[in-house]
Amino acid sequence: MVRPPYPIAILGAGKIGAAIALLLQRGGDYDILVADQDPARLQAVARLGCRTAQVRDDDALQQAVSGRYAVLNALPFHRARAAAAACVRAGAHYFDLTEDVASTHAIRELAASAGTVLMPQCGLAPGFIGVVGSDLSRRFDRLLDLRMRVGALPRFPSNALRYNLTWSTEGLINEYCNACEAIVDGALVAVPPMEGYETFTLDGIEYEAFNTSGGLGTLPQTLLGKARNVDYKSIRYPGHCAIMKLLLNDLRLRERRDLLQEILESAIPSTDQDVIVILASASGYRQQRLVQESFSARIYGATVDGQTLSAIQLSTAAGICTMLDLAVHGHLPQRGFIGQEQVPLAALLDNRYGRIYAGQPLPAREAPQALLPGS
Incomplete structure (x- = not known):
């Protein structure tokens, strides 16, 4: 039986991978190995007290995950299948952040014969x-509609797109270009990205929202036959969608994603001054009455052990760290594919990392830590 500190590997030492390492290292329950191909990034996370390994090919990846109790993958989405397969061979629990629908389907297939968790x-x-959507759906005797909206936005937008790069540009383009799963009139369908345009006001601020790929996770499959409509849209400031459709459709840059990535990264500044906006609403029947329930949250960045984490770093890292914690402590199944809808919202919000989604700070730590790049 494995006992703490649990040996884990974090794949990727970029902004999110480094944030994951920071949160887990300060918790004291994990023996952390961080793997990346970039020596400079590895040197930075080594200052946190993590061991490191340089990984340049699949053989080195397999070696990095071997002997690990669990692996947290913070690599680009196109590496998810290879990383998950390596974990199955190594007998390690696997967690990732991918928004890519095809990768998730491939991981589900791997999980059918796995002796460990693939999440x-x-x-x-x-x-x-x-997790929020699933929790809302269970509050009704008969669920009708479930709408989920999320945006990672700059706090001080200053360009025509009213947007700054806060996470993976490659992942952003993937969300804007790939088909989106949804339940429409009770049927599981693929809807086009950048469509389904709507506007709304939350806390006095105007927003727009539109279809993007991957945000629902496996919820459509879980709720098929149980809901009339289920969809996910990304939140942006008004005007963003029209300009992106010009780039993607009229200028046909959806067919030249590498060029689009180059343009965005050379012209749109990144920022750590961001905010996460979350809005989910569900309607249905309870005791023969038509009712609606909603969840909203606004998450800002934070200083953790003297280091600045952006809102997207903090929220993303906290999410995967929470899932690891819940699995380790037996709150989740111990083998096979696990969807986010299997996680109790109350358990997530009660977790030392998940509490940030309830507006609570991370537990304090007395010992100072080395600074991450850019802090």
Whole structure:
């Protein structure tokens, strides 16, 4: 039986991987190995007290996950299948942040014969929003409609897109270009990205929202036959969608994703001054009455042990760290595929990491830590 500190590996030492390492290292329950191909990134996380391994190919990846109790994958979405397969071979529990629908389907297939947990989509959206949506859906005798909206937005937008890069540009483009799963009139369908446009006001601020891929996770499959309509849309400030549709459709940059990524990264500044906006609402019948229930939250960045984490870093890292904690302590199944909808919302919000979604700070730590790059 494995006892703490549990040996784990974190794949990827970028902004999110480094944030995961920071949160888990300060908890004291995990013996952490961080794997990445970039020596500079590894040097930075080594200052947190983590062991490191340089990984340049699949053989090195397999070696990094071997002997680990669990692996948290913070690599780009196109590495999810290979990382999950390596974990199955190594007998390690697997958690990731992927928003890619095809990767999730492949991981579900791997899980059918796995002796360990395979749990993709453990971040914000997909991730936390699926836990919220599932919780809302269970509050009705008969669920009708479930709507989930999430945005990672700059606090001080200053360009025509009213947007800054706060996370993976590659992942952002993937969400804007790939088909989106939804339940429409009781049927599981694929709806086009950047469509389904709507506007709304929350806390006095105007927003727009539109279809993007992957945010629902596996919730459509779980709620098929139990709901009339289920959908997910990304939140942006008004005007963003029209400009992105010009780039993607009229200029046909959806067919040249590498060029689009180059344009965005050379022209749109990144920022750590961001905010996460979450809104989910469900309607249905309870005791023969038509009722609606909603959940909303606004998450800002924080200083953790003297280090600045953006809102997207904090919320994404907290999500996957919570899932690891819940699995380790027996609050989740111990083998096979786990969807976010299997996680009790109360258990997530009560967790030392998940509490940030309830507006609570992380538990304090007395010992100071080394700074991450850019802090």
